[in-house]
Amino acid sequence: MSSFKYKLYLVTNQQACRQRDFFDVVEAAVKGGVDLVQIREKELDEKQFLYKTLKLKALLDKYNVPLIVNDSLTIAMQSHAAGIHVGNSDLSPAAVKTKWPDAGILGYSLEHLDQLKTNNAAISDYIALSPVFSSTTKTDTLIEWGLEGVRLVRSLTDKPLVAIGNIHAGNASALVTAGANCLAVISAICSSDDPEKAAALIRNEIEKAIPNS
Template sequence: MKSFNLHLYLVTDEAAKCRHSLLETVRKAVDGGVTIVQYRSTNPDAGTCYREALPIRDFLAARGIPFIVNNRVDLALALDADGVHIGQRDLPVPSVRAMIGPDKILGLSVSNMDQLRAVDASLVDYLGMGPVFPTISKLNAPPVLGVEGFAALASRSPLPVVAIGGLDAERARQVRATGTAAGIAAVSAICGAEDRKPPHGRWPDCLPGNAGKKPFFQTPCLHHPALSAPSPQIWKKSGRRPRWFSP
């Protein structure tokens, strides 16, 4: 059984693009309010990725923060990661679910209505949707949605949605104001920050119910249509489908 909070989602950038080591970047980001971390690398050398990701996984496990691996199911299994995030050109969702089992978190990237309609909500736990704004962290990214386009698409989702793509604290506020995002994902805005924390400490403050720093899993996710109770909400993974619940 897994619980996860999509509130503020860090996707790591390539180590060479970060001002500091990936591990140090993740440490400071968690101190700054990040609630879930995805390890993303384009390095084809699995051994190098494993050695780079292992200390990050161990640090996050000690802090109770979910550790997700992008794309590489083999790497996720070797690391015993909490989950995998895949894109539209990666292995099919049913195959990935079969490989990782029912208790791991599975995220899927979508960028248009056709992809959203094809989502099997019985197999996927959350969606990464974007890019909301132009992004420099991913080559060959899909067309930009914009805030209104994101909101229109996210409002049709049967699953919680994490906004991604060119987001900084101010843009995150714009997305949050639509009431359609369960979380905000950041890449270069955090990995490239001088102090490695969410810039100027403003990221947690731009999210509802998270002014200042509060303990992990005690702050509500961004407003989502599935949320109606005023009590704190988190995602609880049980079997193949998560459900909203109030602890």
């Protein structure tokens, strides 16, 4: 767990930015305390996706914030991103390791408890519980983990746990107390009137809930 020190993880969503400049929103979030960013693009073709990823990486490099690419190994490798996040309908973590042995951070979404026992989970750098609470920005999921699910998975693994799904300042502390190491946020930051302030509020709740912080 020592190599994964991140606490507030922004998962980008163009629609959630409410027609504001995507890069301005991300930069504000980073200034507010986001220390890891994932670019998630389902609507762009590969050329557009790569262009946007490269532009975002250049922005994040100024703040020493790593960039994770969702799903696309090609884009992750071409952009020299810090890593990749995959689910169970994507390229497997084992395949990622084979094709991109230099991947710095490899994230894996856990959709049901049995997957925790698989090699995919074992070789990943962090496990994402998706969603912890139902969310309108991610509807292709099987279960809602809830706080009890976070506690259960925490009791079964030493892997860093990233919670995602309808997370905001009001539930951040409870999730960290339940065992989440890092909180991944979309709408509560991207759709906020003040993304920097929203990120800062969530980051503050995380820090207060961390034991001995």
